[in-house]
Amino acid sequence: MCYQKLLQCDFLSEEKKKEISYYLDRMTQNSIFTLSQFIFDNKLDRDLSKKLLTWLCTNNILKRGYAVRCPNCGHMIELIDDINNTKDTIFCVNCSQDVELTSEDIVIIYMLNSPPFVDGQWVETYFKTLEQLQPAVPKEDTLKELLDSGQANELFYSPSQQEYLELQRLYNDIFVADSTKEKGDTLEDLVRYLFNLCIHFKANSIKIGNNQIDCYSRNQLCVPGTNIEPSDYDIISECKNENKKPGITYLEKLHSILIQSNRKNGIIFSKKEAPSTYLSTARELYLQDKILIISIDGNDLDKISNHKYNFLECIARKQAEIILNAKSNLVNQGLYSA
Numbered sequence: 001m002c003y004q005k006l007l008q009c010d011f012l013s014e015e016k017k018k019e020i021s022y023y024l025d026r027m028t029q030n031s032i033f034t035l036s037q038f039i040f041d042n043k044l045d046r047d048l049s050k051k052l053l054t055w056l057c058t059n060n061i062l063k064r065g066y067a068v069r070c071p072n073c074g075h076m077i078e079l080i081d082d083i084n085n086t087k088d089t090i091f092c093v094n095c096s097q098d099v100e101l102t103s104e105d106i107v108i109i110y111m112l113n114s115p116p117f118v119d120g121q122w123v124e125t126y127f128k129t130l131e132q133l134q135p136a137v138p139k140e141d142t143l144k145e146l147l148d149s150g151q152a153n154e155l156f157y158s159p160s161q162q163e164y165l166e167l168q169r170l171y172n173d174i175f176v177a178d179s180t181k182e183k184g185d186t187l188e189d190l191v192r193y194l195f196n197l198c199i200h201f202k203a204n205s206i207k208i209g210n211n212q213i214d215c216y217s218r219n220q221l222c223v224p225g226t227n228i229e230p231s232d233y234d235i236i237s238e239c240k241n242e243n244k245k246p247g248i249t250y251l252e253k254l255h256s257i258l259i260q261s262n263r264k265n266g267i268i269f270s271k272k273e274a275p276s277t278y279l280s281t282a283r284e285l286y287l288q289d290k291i292l293i294i295s296i297d298g299n300d301l302d303k304i305s306n307h308k309y310n311f312l313e314c315i316a317r318k319q320a321e322i323i324l325n326a327k328s329n330l331v332n333q334g335l336y337s338a
């Protein structure tokens with residue numbers, strides 16, 4: 001059943017495809033497993049397993065769930081199907097009290113993505129099978145490990161083949177549209193589409209004060225136990241579709257919009273590369289009030305749309321360059337992959 005789909009996977013040997021397909025075909029609607037279980041069952045190495053599980057989820061063969069475990073007694077309290085719905089405290093029936101959660105108490109589980117139920121019903125069906133995860137859960141199966149290991153960008157942004165085709169279409173539109181107005185809109189369309197591909201962002205164009213914002217991306221993810229406001233990760237983006245380098249004035253204008261709206265992250269998207277003074281100016285603004293504004297240009301968008309570079313990794317790397325005042329290429333140094 002899964003074999004036909006697995007044939008499209010380009011990083012697995014033929015033999016492994018058969019084995020994995022056999023493994024998945026034996027699963028029932030009630031089967032759940034974790035990363036460490038998957039590694040053990042299939043004798044695959046850790047990195048390959050992570051990559052494969054992400055691929056299987058992106059291609060709708062598996063889906064992820066998040067099991068909330070009581071930090072006091074180990075009882076599996078709840079199963080969440082949307083990572084944006086995690087919370088800081090929860091009531092444990094076993095302990096008869098509210099317990100505070102951290103990302104170590106969220107266990108990432110996998111199951112087949114073909115239940116014959118309507119949405120929401122699967123939670124009850126899988127609830128009993130959760131008991132098999134008790135009481136000790138290996139650290140590597142928790143949300144904390146996933147966030148710490150730097151793999152979160154792949155979890156939050158992993159477009160399907162279909163979505164990549166749409167990305168390429170939107171990217172091409174930027175360069176073939178006729179009028180200036182049309183060109184402006186095409187870049188906005190691509191940027192909004194990119195943010196909406198990230199499972200923790202909702203993005204749209206909005207008006208803030210007197211300014212029409214090309215793309216406001218609201219972060220919905222709240223990582224329990226961190227005391228970080230989800231809105232600290234919101235991003236305000238401006239799109240500059242001109243055939244010249246985006247001026248430093250754009251940077252200053254976006255900076256004042258961010259101050260006015262009490263937000264910390266901005267991106268200037270442009271067709272052409274930002275001027276060489278851009279980084280030092282962005283760094284000054286960051287030191288001044290911890291506001292980070294990065295620049296993503298046509299070259300970056302080509303890598304993201306046509307060569308499958310990870311969009312979130314690209315954002316994280318560019319933010320790190322400003323914070324660190326990096327003089328080395330962080331990709332070449334192996335610190336970032338995009």
Ligand SMILES: [Zn+2]
Nearest residue numbers: 070073092095
């Ligand atoms: Zn408990």
